Amino acid sequence: MRELKIKHYSLFAASFLLLWLADIPGGSILLIVLWQQMGLYLWQTEFSKKSQIDCLLHSLTLLPMFFFLGAVASFVNIYLREFNWMLLIFAGVLHLIVAFGVLLFGISFFLDYSTEKNITGIFLENIQQIKFRKFYFFKLTLFFLIMTLLLQLLSVDYAIVAAYVLCHIMGKKYQTKLGYVSSTNLTVQST
Numbered sequence: 450m451r452e453l454k455i456k457h458y459s460l461f462a463a464s465f466l467l468l469w470l471a472d473i474p475g476g477s478i479l480l481i482v483l484w485q486q487m488g489l490y491l492w493q494t495e496f497s498k499k500s501q502i503d504c505l506l507h508s509l510t511l512l513p514m515f516f517f518l519g520a521v522a523s524f525v526n527i528y529l530r531e532f533n534w535m536l537l538i539f540a541g542v543l544h545l546i547v548a549f550g551v552l553l554f555g556i557s558f559f560l561d562y563s564t565e566k567n568i569t570g571i572f573l574e575n576i577q578q579i580k581f582r583k584f585y586f587f588k589l590t591l592f593f594l595i596m597t598l599l600l601q602l603l604s605v606d607y608a609i610v611a612a613y614v615l616c617h618i619m620g621k622k623y624q625t626k627l628g629y630v631s632s633t634n635l636t637v638q639s640t
Contacts, residue, residue, distance in 0.1 A: 454490050461487055469607045477606035481515055482508045484614055485555070491621055492559035499564055506568050507558050511551065515609065518547045522597060522605045549590045553579065555613065556589070556620050585623065589616050 461483060468476030485508040489496050521544045528537035557575040560582075566574070579586075596612035603611060 457487060457490060465607075465610070469603065472604075477519075477610045478512060478515070480607075480610045481512070481613065484610070484617070485511075485558075488559050488617060491617060492562075494559055494562050495564060497564065500562070503562070503564075503568060503571075504558075507571070510568065510572075511555055514547065514551045514554070518544070518551055519606050519609055521547055522609060526605065545590060545594065548593050549586060551613070552589050552593060552616055552620075553582070553586050556586070556617060557582070560624070585620075588623070589620050592616060592619055 461480075464483065465480055468480060482505065485504050486501060488494070489500055489504055494500055521540055524540045525537065525544050528534075528540055554572065554575055557578065558571055561571050561574040561578065563571075593612045593616050596615050597608050600608040600611050
């Protein structure tokens with residue numbers, strides 16, 4: 450299984466490089482959907498046909514948030530270049546809020562996933578667990594914002610994808626360090 454994970458991660462990295470270098474329109478969207486499938490391996494979720502379909506549906510529901518995040522990130526770069534501090538602060542706060550939402554729903558899916566639940570049930574579980582996970586996701590959001598600033602060599606959409614992937618990896622390490630196994634374990638440990 451470990452060799453299979455390494456092969457999949459290597460293929461994802463090669464796909465990322467090829468799509469970034471070729472600058473294919475929509476390549477970052479494809480990478481987000483692919484990474485969500487890779488998240489099943491990373492978060493050690495049950496890997497079945499149902500989990501893959503659920504993950505694909507979840508990825509498609511996240512895409513509008515990623516579009517909005519990309520638009521806001523572009524405005525942040527524009528206002529930064531123009532030294533328009535008022536609009537930069539507004540766009541920065543909006544970027545923080547949208548990034549928090551993307552990470553919350555993107556990563557919580559894997560924390561709360563169960564084959565017995567449908568996508569709506571998983572989203573409801575995510576919302577119910579916000580009060581217990583707010584600091585966990587706030588730290589990940591700050592890491593996400595730092596990574597998008599550091600990855601300015603990439604275009605905005607690929608920088609967002611790279612930061613999102615790194616947040617998944619960081620979130621998994623942080624989740625393992627805290628000992629969170631599921632949403633019910635998270636609730637018990639937080640109270």
